[in-house]
Amino acid sequence: MDLIWEGLSRAFWLLVGGDPEVVRVTLLSLQVSGIATLLSILIGVPLGTVIALSRFPGRNLAVSLVNTGMGMPPVVAGLFVTIFLWRNGPLGYFHLLFTPSAMVIAQTVIAAPMVTGISLAAIGSLNPKLRLQILALGATRWQVLWLLVREARLPLLAAVMAGFGAVISEVGASMMVGGNIQGQTRVLTTATVMESSKGNFGVAIALSVILMLLVYAVNLSLTYAQQHRRPL
Amino acid sequence: MAVTLNSGAIDTGLRTDGHKILLTVRGLVALREKLVVLRVDHLDLRQGEVLAVIGPNGAGKSTLLLSLVLLQQLQGGEIHFDGERVYPGCNPVRLRRRTATVFQEPLLLDTSVRDNVAAGLRIRGVSRVEAEKRVRHWMNRFGISHLASRPARQLSGGEAQRVSLARAFALEPELLLLDEPFSALDAPTRAALLEDFEEVLRESGVTALFVTHDRTEAMRLGDRIAVVMDGRLAQVGRPEEVFSTPTDDKVAAFVGMENLIPGRVVERRDGLALVRVESTSLQVVSEAGLDQQVLVCLRPEDIVLHSQGGEVPTGSARNRLSGRIARLIPLGAQVRVILDCGFHLTALVSRRSAEELALKDGRQVLVSFKASSAHLISR
Numbered sequence: 001m002d003l004i005w006e007g008l009s010r011a012f013w014l015l016v017g018g019d020p021e022v023v024r025v026t027l028l029s030l031q032v033s034g035i036a037t038l039l040s041i042l043i044g045v046p047l048g049t050v051i052a053l054s055r056f057p058g059r060n061l062a063v064s065l066v067n068t069g070m071g072m073p074p075v076v077a078g079l080f081v082t083i084f085l086w087r088n089g090p091l092g093y094f095h096l097l098f099t100p101s102a103m104v105i106a107q108t109v110i111a112a113p114m115v116t117g118i119s120l121a122a123i124g125s126l127n128p129k130l131r132l133q134i135l136a137l138g139a140t141r142w143q144v145l146w147l148l149v150r151e152a153r154l155p156l157l158a159a160v161m162a163g164f165g166a167v168i169s170e171v172g173a174s175m176m177v178g179g180n181i182q183g184q185t186r187v188l189t190t191a192t193v194m195e196s197s198k199g200n201f202g203v204a205i206a207l208s209v210i211l212m213l214l215v216y217a218v219n220l221s222l223t224y225a226q227q228h229r230r231p232l
Numbered sequence: 233m234a235v236t237l238n239s240g241a242i243d244t245g246l247r248t249d250g251h252k253i254l255l256t257v258r259g260l261v262a263l264r265e266k267l268v269v270l271r272v273d274h275l276d277l278r279q280g281e282v283l284a285v286i287g288p289n290g291a292g293k294s295t296l297l298l299s300l301v302l303l304q305q306l307q308g309g310e311i312h313f314d315g316e317r318v319y320p321g322c323n324p325v326r327l328r329r330r331t332a333t334v335f336q337e338p339l340l341l342d343t344s345v346r347d348n349v350a351a352g353l354r355i356r357g358v359s360r361v362e363a364e365k366r367v368r369h370w371m372n373r374f375g376i377s378h379l380a381s382r383p384a385r386q387l388s389g390g391e392a393q394r395v396s397l398a399r400a401f402a403l404e405p406e407l408l409l410l411d412e413p414f415s416a417l418d419a420p421t422r423a424a425l426l427e428d429f430e431e432v433l434r435e436s437g438v439t440a441l442f443v444t445h446d447r448t449e450a451m452r453l454g455d456r457i458a459v460v461m462d463g464r465l466a467q468v469g470r471p472e473e474v475f476s477t478p479t480d481d482k483v484a485a486f487v488g489m490e491n492l493i494p495g496r497v498v499e500r501r502d503g504l505a506l507v508r509v510e511s512t513s514l515q516v517v518s519e520a521g522l523d524q525q526v527l528v529c530l531r532p533e534d535i536v537l538h539s540q541g542g543e544v545p546t547g548s549a550r551n552r553l554s555g556r557i558a559r560l561i562p563l564g565a566q567v568r569v570i571l572d573c574g575f576h577l578t579a580l581v582s583r584r585s586a587e588e589l590a591l592k593d594g595r596q597v598l599v600s601f602k603a604s605s606a607h608l609i610s611r
Binding site: 127129130132133134135136137138139140143147150151153 | 298301303325328329331332333335337339341342351352355356399403409
């Protein structure tokens, strides 16, 4: 019990006092996961939309691949990226391993299939006749895409939130490709693992609290956005 | 309030403006999943007219409508719009921007009513100022101004369809296409909206193609009627023509001529054809030739019943038969009477008449109808 009490009070003072290391780790987490989520949106939303609206041979295969990607264990993504970025690997020339860039890449690999899959479902759930109506109004192909994405904006927002939520709390791949280097690639999750293994529960709890708050903030905004629409 | 039409159309406010042809379809073949679902050899749409397209479900009416805005897979044939060939070739967007389409479902966007009415205008790049003016006018015209800020999600079926109509009219199209716009509404809502719509249609003088499975809507709104059956255009003509002189048995059945009695023309006299049916002869006003195999078409409403032994008022009812009532089917204000006159005949009488004649299963009655009520189709 002493351990817990001590940990909690230590955490409280670290947070209230704005401990510089805690702040730095938090900011890096937001930066890396934020950019990864943004990249996932840029890849996933258009891709999901196009697959949802087109009919082409091999479409079923594409959808299966996306769904498989969504369920891929993050450590597998971490392994892929590590191999690619390894010294003598295909992209070793760029020396990206153990940098925040590597973490962004790994997190994008994790989040992109998720954003693609949910976008695919979101666009696919729109009334197919709506597309006909929009075309009948004289819309060009781009206008149709824009309007449909706008129609599905809430489920798409959910996709974005899900993607961000997944990568901000991801630890395995971030550890593998980042290396948890202080001041460079140490983020909330990797720092928590390290501090916990050293027995520094105060710091670990402080970092966990921040992580929980971030997750809560994401869920809160999503819930607000969805419930804000009065029921039919 | 006068409505301005855009440059391509003629602003007359009159219903049929001469016979300038706006749209021409030749040899069109429409496909779905590689199967032919519709063939239209020849169809012209005149400027300013309302063409009502009727037919049973699945006949190809909606396919025809979608074909005209190039939203349907086509194979072969030509479509000309305002003198210009639009199929094959031509960017479909350009054609669609000269038309407006209203579907059975309102198909609104998840935004306010005002933004929905403006949606088409925004897509077509109409200026802000002009768009606002039109949106205000048409929301007013369809009685939805009070709903301007309401989210489309919260509208009733009738309100939503008014928004869809306002959206279409705001585009001031050269051609308006409507695919069963009132089918999904309940009867009172439909009646109210139909009235408003008819008024707006007449006022604007826009050329329109109106698909419906409701014969009364077609008769009321259509300047001409096109009957689509089994994937082809069976008949096109004025409502009176189509409803009184259908060209084949399927059209006849669809327009309500439930009685189709096979017979043969045995004599001709003074514009009348004497048709031998079973053991009797019927007189029909017709130009059909001798010995022709025909179907005598008769509407249930055109058959008059009289009590057996009573006096049939002398008039122009040249056909008088005796028949036995096989079945009575009450339909509220009317009664359907299934008769056996040596051949099967269905009559429709008012409930009062049925009561006055004391109609009962098995009773013998006198059946009469005019020679001009019947119509002959060759077999």
